[in-house]
Amino acid sequence: MTHQYELMVILNPEIDERQVAPNLDKFLKVITNDGGSIENVDVWGKRRLAYEIQKKNEGIYAVVSFTASSDATRELDRQLKLSEMIMRTKVLRAEEAIAMIASEKQRADEKAARKAARPAKPAVKQDA
Template sequence: MVIIAPEMDERQVPAYLDKYLKVITDAEGTIENVDIWGKRKFAYEIQKKNEGIYAVVNFTATSEATQELDRQLGLADDVIRTKILRAEEAIAMIASEAKRAEAKAARKTAAKA
């Protein structure tokens, strides 16, 4: 996941990301999907900003290519945050979030009864 500064025009985001994702394709990796979520508000201020443009990229690459991508995105001025997860970690994280949401909903229902 990449969070880009909100000042950037959302139509420029795919081309902006392609510049960095070239690291993956140059290392013979593959880009499966680029999903741009658009501008979202943050739960708390990050780098004196209250919102950012979210983009989720699914790719397959070597560890070295992934580290280089993360390094380059970390140096980019328009990138606020990045988070790279392995597929297994992402699936486990989604499952735990779903369980937590179900438990919270069950507690709310029990409290109303």
């Protein structure tokens, strides 16, 4: 049985950005060889990391949407984690990714609503 997945990869920033897609394609052969399909490879480029990974402050982000069996997806994740050029990976089923994005948006909306509901602080009068 195949499912929709989304893979986020953070690659070593020292790699030439033009080499990101060809390097990812080598790994993605695991999916296509198993009968899966790659829908989209979106290279976001170099971004600042929220925290240091492997003594680096930047990484090259890429997001891949694909359809595959869970076995092929596990093998893809295993191979990515073994590669020295890959700093982090995260594979999510598409339904999980959509749910996660929706819950983050809801949390942000609730926070904005709470902030808007707070009474404004009264202006402080200055005595001259």
